[in-house]
Amino acid sequence: MNKKGYIFAIILSVISSSVIYAQTEEMARIEGGRFMPFYSSLDDSVTVASFLLDTTPVTNAEFLEFVRDNPKWRRSKVKSVFAEENYLNHWGGDFDLGPDADEIKNSPVTNISWFAARAYAKWKGKRLPTLNEWEFVASANQHKPLAARDQKFAHKILDWYSRPNPEVLPSTQQGKSNFWGVYDMHGLIWEWVQDFNTVFISGESRADQGKLKQFYCAAGSSAASDADKENYAAFLRYAFRGSLEADFSVGNLGFRCARDIN
């Protein structure tokens, strides 16, 4: 009796530790800190609390599981208020990744709306990262957490921004991970964040607009300094987010999930 109980306990602990292992394997612990976002009307730096972030963007195969489990997010069922007609339009059907299935199953899922990304995160018991969390992790290069001022790093990101999108997105995790062990923050897709709709580019907030105008000018000028270029990558991301609506389903826009530490 005792022995049985003992074995049972071992089995249980093996199961639970493997579950924990699987979870931590996918998510990286991000130690909170302060950083300088592209702009902030609050003050100069922003504090991000520690949190967990998926090490890779959500893939087509993973999203397919979600769609199977949640009929209302099927391509044929989704309500137009939650996703425009491009939703998952690179797939062959509701449960069919299409002719490139083998190639794209491990590629980031794109053509998904903010609502869909959010629903997926909820299904996983997670949430979308906030804009500040995302930018905080995105400012890490391979060797240090805050590398936004590193020119080589900034130029590498801009290089990617200047390349056209490939017809078929490569798989995740092809490059090197950053300081936090997180992959593909740059170079593969753009990503939804929870509060994408806090970015103003239409003039409601004068402080933001001033900064953006300055960058529009910099963009048109060949005399833009290297300091401008460092921030120019961030400017592109903020401008892009500012142009999004939550139902947009765009070919190079995917997401990854985050979770609070408790």
Place this chain on the structure above:
Amino acid sequence: MKNVLSFATVTVVTLLLVACSSKKQSDGHRQEEPMEMAGDNHSAHADMQMGAGEPTDASIYNVSSAWKTRYGNTIKLDSLRGKVQVVAMVYTYCEHACPRILADMKRIEGALNQDALSKTNFTIVSIDPERDSPQRLRQFADENNLSDNRWTLLNGDQGDILELAALLGFKYKRVSETDFTHSNMITVLNKEGEVTYQRNKLVDKPTDAVSSIEKLASGG
């Protein structure tokens, strides 16, 4: 394009709903309007539910979020269905744009013809749920003479507010402990909860909004 198509659908659906739509509305606010509740008998209620069915594809009433009214009652947005809704997202401690948005809504209210007025409701959603408690919303409504039968004030949780903002295309950001920067937006929803008219700036005369509402009100 999308809107035109779905508008056609909505017109058909709302035509089927005329008879019960006002019932639906009073049901959503039953505790706010005890007089109407008395007349709300059970079998009529059941008929109404059958007729109403699911929200249309383009309706924001597809969300399942729950909100608190100024009286502390919990409602789903779906209970706003059946009337044309004039919606704004504000915070009551705002000293700049929000009072003007509210003034614009009241100007719209004042300019509507009697028929449209009876088929229209004004909904204010707070973007500052911690400070804009139901009690605070009630006080705000009293101070501004926002009547029970035509004004709904809602308090919700952060995630649901963010979701509603995303549905309306409303942008906001906390800029200090006490203030937000936000769109100056007034949205008109048709009786099915589809966005049919939006205005992003403060204007002197709400002519466009009024004609849009009157058209929707008479259309079903």
